[in-house]
Amino acid sequence: MKVSIIGAGNVGATIANVLATKNFCSEVVILDIKKGMSEGKAMDIMQTAQLLSFDTTVTGVTAEPNDLKGYLPTANSDVIVITSGIPRKPGMSREDLIDTNAKIVTGVMYQALQYSPNAIFIIISNPMDAMTYLALKRTHLPRNRVIGQGGMLDSSRFCYFLAQELQAAGYPATPTDVDGIVIGGHNDKTMVPLASIATYRSIPVNQLLSKEQLDRAVAQTKIGGATLTQLIGTSAWYAPGAAAAAMVEAIALDAKKLIPSCVYLDGEYDEKDLCIGVPVILGKNGVEKIIHYDLSGDEKTAFADSVANARETNSKLKL
């Protein structure tokens, strides 16, 4: 299993680090336009191999934006993760990044595909739902091979905030005790945390938490990324990196895991021609199956809002 990560910034390097420590890939290549950065981060990660007992080889590469040959070390990758682009600063929405990141994502997809024509792509650059749609439209790849990462991260954040509310309510919950899922677009306003089906060790959380407590967990989840951007000064990387690594793992090991992911809908959830987060089975073919879940009345309305928002963002893409 060979994985390449385009963009060796905070998120890209974290993915490489998590993948290396999980030890299921033979090779991870990280590529960036900043001279020496990928090489340095790869070397730093490799210097943990003896300490952390992994055999994955992590290599760093510098390639100028139009240096096609610079992509040669990524050749024959099974999975390529796209994190290249600019992150948001405090006060910015993910949508504010669209023009800059659309150009970067289009360029790197084209270059990466030349050497890895059969790769499965995971898109992380924001606004991620629009970037996933753009990547599909520009490359004409089958939809099972272009997947956006957002729902896995948002779901993990949702479980964290639910665990906090459960603790405050007197239940000794940790995030791993909680099961919750977030669908819809990966943005502060219209993502859809499905509170009605979240559980604490199989017990529905809505039987343990008040409406106010549940609403607070939902609200915190939606602005989870913005809260961290405000605190750190740039967007987060540990959870986004771990979420992307989990998607790579499901594909690499053909695990057929249910992972909320951004995929192209062609009639599923009564929607067509957009990419948005829904429950998906990930395996060796990328998207193996889209799981249909009957949304409740409120959730249906929230999902419809999310779809409308995603379409509006897509309309700003120059396709």
Ligand code: APR
């Ligand atoms: N080719 C390769 N790398 C590029 C290119 C390009 N054409 N353009 C930019 N990059 C690199 C930058 O040099 C930088 O190292 O992408 C990297 C982005 O890293 P950071 O600035 O640290 O951003 P990060 O926090 O990792 O976020 C990356 O993921 O979560 C999203 O919103 C976030 O869009 C952002 C992306």
